[in-house]
Amino acid sequence: MKIGTQQRRQERIDRGIKVRTDGLYALMSWRELAYLIAPRLLLIGGLLLLPLVVPGMYWLRVISIVCIYALLSLSFDFLAHYVGLVSLGGAFFVGIGGYLTALLNTELGFSPLVSIPVAAILGGVISTILLLPCLPLRGVYFAIVTLMYPLFLSRVIEALNILGGTDGIMGIDGVPYVWLEQYGIIIILLLILFGLRRLVNTDLGLVMRAVKDNDQAVRASGMNITHYKALAVFIASSVGCLAGACLVHTYMWAGISTFALDFSILPIAATVIGGGGTLVGPVLGCLILVPISELLRDFGTLRIVFYSLILLGFIVFRSDGLMIYGQRKYHQFQRWTDI
Secondary structure (H helix, E strand, O other), X not given: OEEOOEEEEEEEOOHHHHHHOOOOOOOOOHHHHHHHHHHHHHHHHHHHHHHHHOOHHHHHHHHHHHHHHHHHHHHHHHHHHHOOOOOOOHHHXXXXXXXXXXXXXXXXXXXXXXXXXXXXXXXXXXXXXXHHHHOOOOOHHHHHHHHHHHHHHHHHHHHHOOOOOOOOEOOOOOOOOHHHHHHHHHHHHHHHHHHHHHHOOOHHHHHHHHHHHHHHHHHHOOOOHHHHHHHHHHHHHHHHHHHHHHHHHHHOOEOHHHHOOHHHXXXXXXXXXXXXXOOHHHHHHHHHHHHHHHHHHHHHHHHHHHHHXXXXXXXXXXXXXXXXXXXXXXXXXXXXXXX
């Protein structure tokens, strides 16, 4: 294209950045800097503004539930797509974290601001110990074991009438202030999201991905793959237990329903819709699925039909997920440059 005697051509915005370096950003202009940070600022700003624009307390509570499911989805995505351990234990992590924070709050008098992080770490330790004998398993076998744990524990609590039995543990304190609850869970979600994104790109993250791709090669290199799997399970289970602890203090009640299979299934569906292996995709999937589930609640049991059709549509027509599709389109943005 000629403008007077000046010639111009189109080029992709990210091409100049990628030509100069691979993985390290060498920025030459504010335009390139804006190109890199705009998606991150959009996500952070959107989540922080969300409580200010939604109508009423009901939807504020829905935002909290979205963030809780997003934490579970991050846990699943990290284990499945960066370590190779497909876990159906979201309900297991939620139940462990929920009951631990309930006991810490009601029996020991810990405030929610203390019991939540303590329950997350302690729950991660307990979950890792219980799953340690299962780490040699892969694929569907590991998934089946993680699915059995919440079913087993819920029946034990019901049969032995412990931990409140079918009535659950009541009298749990909520987070002191509504806005502290809202922005606390949002900030926790953002910190864990960007923390995991940083982790998977470190040397430790590269070893974990190598375990996923070829664990025999990692073992032949003299590394203990059980150690890395256990560390990954601890990180993922701690995130899941953190979600369970936040859920219990949101509802101020802990019971057998914290082991419900919804906490195992919906994070997987959100990961499929948002895009597995991206970490951001599962968060996007939860932002879509959870509000839709609430909007369809008036349909009663028929909402499962609509819910299934939505999920089926994404699987058939956008199987790679929205985030991967969006990344591909984002990197195709072009601009005019002088020759």
